[in-house]
Amino acid sequence: LKQERKKTEMRVRSTLIFLTSATAASASSTDLHNIANIFKPVTTPGKLDYDSAMLSIWVCTAIFVIVASVLVYALVRYRRKGNDDLQEPPQVYGSNQIEAAWTVIPLLIVFVLIMVVARVVASVQNATPPPNALKATIVGHQWWWEIQYPDLGIVTANEVNVPEAGADHQPTFLQLQSSDVIHSFWVPQMGGKLDLIPNRNNLMWLDPKETGTFLGNCAEYCGTQHANMLIRLIVRSKAEFAQWAAEQKKPAVSDASVDGERHVFESLACVNCHAVRGTPANGKFGPDLTHLMSRQTLASGMIPNTRENLRAWLKDPQEIKPGSLMPDMQLSDPQLDALVAYLVTLK
Numbered sequence: 307l308k309q310e311r312k313k314t315e316m317r318v319r320s321t322l323i324f325l326t327s328a329t330a331a332s333a334s335s336t337d338l339h340n341i342a343n344i345f346k347p348v349t350t351p352g353k354l355d356y357d358s359a360m361l362s363i364w365v366c367t368a369i370f371v372i373v374a375s376v377l378v379y380a381l382v383r384y385r386r387k388g389n390d391d392l393q394e395p396p397q398v399y400g401s402n403q404i405e406a407a408w409t410v411i412p413l414l415i416v417f418v419l420i421m422v423v424a425r426v427v428a429s430v431q432n433a434t435p436p437p438n439a440l441k442a443t444i445v446g447h448q449w450w451w452e453i454q455y456p457d458l459g460i461v462t463a464n465e466v467n468v469p470e471a472g473a474d475h476q477p478t479f480l481q482l483q484s485s486d487v488i489h490s491f492w493v494p495q496m497g498g499k500l501d502l503i504p505n506r507n508n509l510m511w512l513d514p515k516e517t518g519t520f521l522g523n524c525a526e527y528c529g530t531q532h533a534n535m536l537i538r539l540i541v542r543s544k545a546e547f548a549q550w551a552a553e554q555k556k557p558a559v560s561d562a563s564v565d566g567e568r569h570v571f572e573s574l575a576c577v578n579c580h581a582v583r584g585t586p587a588n589g590k591f592g593p594d595l596t597h598l599m600s601r602q603t604l605a606s607g608m609i610p611n612t613r614e615n616l617r618a619w620l621k622d623p624q625e626i627k628p629g630s631l632m633p634d635m636q637l638s639d640p641q642l643d644a645l646v647a648y649l650v651t652l653k
């Protein structure tokens with residue numbers, strides 16, 4: 307477990323290094339689209355963000371080159387020479403042409419940049435969903451993500467599944483909300499960050515043109531475990547997405563061979579915080595567990611979803627994610643065995 311946490315830590319760290327230095331770092335898993343990479347957008351909004359950022363970078367580069375060249379020219383041309391008479395050169399004040407030029411040109415540049423950025427922001431956040439759009443709502447919680455598909459009757463957590471845009475350009479529209487403090491949804495290859503704000507509904511959309519798993523983070527400090535509020539956005543082919551959705555829509559598997567174990571779960575406080583659809587467990591405070599085992603990770607992307615990690619998590623979530631809003635339940639070994647045996651049936 308320690309080793310896996312190290313790995314996650316390394317991943318987060320290399321993401322940061324990557325974002326600042328733009329040098330490629332290699333990912334551990336083959337289907338991972340490298341590390342969160344702002345230079346490889348795979349959606350229309352991502353590409354628009356990228357293009358407008360590049361435009362301002364190039365404008366700034368041009369300004370830098372012009373200013374630096376003039377500066378270097380002046381330094382060399384007017385440097386102190388051997389035959390210097392030590393007199394000050396004639397001083398020039400208030401040239402109207404020069405003053406006008408260095409006021410108007412920057413104003414024009416800023417104006418163009420504002421217009422470009424405003425257009426991009428409007429096209430991402432004020433767009434009207436087309437009839438074929440898939441709609442999902444993402445609710446930020448300290449420190450995990452709730453994901454609802456109201457039209458499909460699906461509730462899941464931490465891993466956002468969306469279909470590839472494909473020939474019909476089907477986009478996914480995300481409504482971003484928060485149940486507590488301000489969070490920010492950011493999967494760099496999908497586009498820019500957008501905040502999840504209590505009592506507000508922010509809108510963004512994406513039309514991924516590649517399948518695979520894309521990594522992201524919460525991008526607005528939201529408390530002690532902010533850095534472990536990771537996102538996995540999984541783009542599936544249309545057929546695979548349909549299959550995934552059909553599985554998620556079903557109520558929880560009811561496996562008679564773990565009836566006793568299920569009763570242990572239902573007799574504990576778990577049910578006040580977690581829902582397992584089709585059973586009396588209907589808590590809404592923590593992640594929905596109906597199809598827990600269909601997810602790759604636990605605790606918002608912190609650790610791989612394996613039997614051992616699941617047991618370690620239940621034994622003491624605070625050991626893995628200090629400050630997490632799931633308490634250490636002081637469970638006995640037989641209780642832990644029963645809970646794990648039951649939970650792993652929730653495919």
Ligand SMILES: [Cu+2]
Pocket residue numbers: 488489490524525526527528529532533535
């Ligand atoms: Cu956060």
